Amino acid sequence: GIPPVVIERVFEPFFTTKEIGKGTGLGLATVAGIVKGHGGLVEVSSEIGKGATFRVYLPADDAQGDQHEEERQILPRGNDELVLIVDDEASIREMTKSTLQDHGYRAITANDGTEALSLYAKHGEDISVVLTDMMMPYMDGSATIRALEKMNPKVNIIASSGLSGSHDIAKEISNRVKGFISKPYTSEKLLTTLHNLLKRK
Numbered sequence: 795g796i797p798p799v800v801i802e803r804v805f806e807p808f809f810t811t812k813e814i815g816k817g818t819g820l821g822l823a824t825v826a827g828i829v830k831g832h833g834g835l836v837e838v839s840s841e842i843g844k845g846a847t848f849r850v851y852l853p854a855d856d857a858q859g860d861q862h863e864e865e866r867q868i869l870p871r872g873n874d875e876l877v878l879i880v881d882d883e884a885s886i887r888e889m890t891k892s893t894l895q896d897h898g899y900r901a902i903t904a905n906d907g908t909e910a911l912s913l914y915a916k917h918g919e920d921i922s923v924v925l926t927d928m929m930m931p932y933m934d935g936s937a938t939i940r941a942l943e944k945m946n947p948k949v950n951i952i953a954s955s956g957l958s959g960s961h962d963i964a965k966e967i968s969n970r971v972k973g974f975i976s977k978p979y980t981s982e983k984l985l986t987t988l989h990n991l992l993k994r995k
Contacts, residue, residue, distance in 0.1 A: 795842040804838060807956060807978060820956050821885035824978040828889055831980050869982060870989035872899035875922035877988070879903045880910040880938060881954075882930045886977075890925070893981045899988070907933030911941055918946055923991060925975075928955035939971065952987060954979065 796804065803809045807823040826836050833853045840846035877899050881887045884905070891901040902917065904910035907930060914921060924942060928935035935953060942949045956977035973987045 795844055796838070796840040796846045797842065801838060801840055801846075805836070820977050821883045824883075824886050824889060827978040827980065828893075831982075869897060869985050871897045871985075872988065872992070874898065874900060875992060876900045876902065876917065876920050878910060878913060878917070878921050878924045880905075880907065880924065880926040880930070880935075882906055882927065886927075890984065893984060894988075897981075897985055906930050907935070907938035907941070910938055911945070914942060914945060914949075918949075921949075923950045923952060923988060925952045925954060925988075927977075928953055929957060950991060952991065 800811060805822050805826045807820055822836075829836050829850055829852070834851050837849045837851070838846060839849075872894065877894055879887055879890050879894075879901055881890070881903075882905050887903040887905065891903055894901045902913055904913050907926075910924070910926065914924070926935050926938050930938075933941075935955070939951055939953070942951065951971045952973040952975060953971050954975040954977055972991045975983055975987055
């Protein structure tokens with residue numbers, strides 16, 4: 795279970811009980827942001843010694859359903875491009891992958907820079923964009939970007955981070971960084987940034 799003093803902050807960006815380098819505290823904040831963006835809410839209940847339950851509530855009536863369907867149609871769609879998502883937060887990886895697949899993209903995921911390089915070596919010719927977190931253990935975003943550029947000087951990269959100043963750092967590392975998304979990001983921000991990058995190619 796989750797202690798009461800912690801449960802009040804679980805959806806707060808950057809709050810984490812993990813050790814330094816083990817987590818950014820953005821996983822649940824991102825989930826809550828995405829659910830809220832769809833007009834829903836997330837509730838959590840917990841009992842020490844028994845566990846915790848998270849409940850996601852989304853609107854189900856026809857009127858709101860039609861409205862959100864219209865919003866999804868307005869969002870820019872991909873054309874079957876393959877995106878490599880690199881992030882050490884499993885919830886962010888899966889939410890981002892799901893969003894991309896729902897809007898016309900293909901997606902593969904890596905949980906750190908070393909896995910990203912392995913996947914890029916295997917699928918690089920087919921990967922249109924790499925979306926990488928800047929703060930990761932073992933091999934961070936900066937090292938990942940440099941290594942990817944050595945593998946392919948024309949690689950297209952979008953960096954993401956919840957830390958201020960990361961945008962400037964990413965741009966200084968490589969001119970292959972074509973976009974930046976602040977965490978927690980919305981589906982609209984993600985899809986618009988991707989669309990604008992691919993449109994320029």
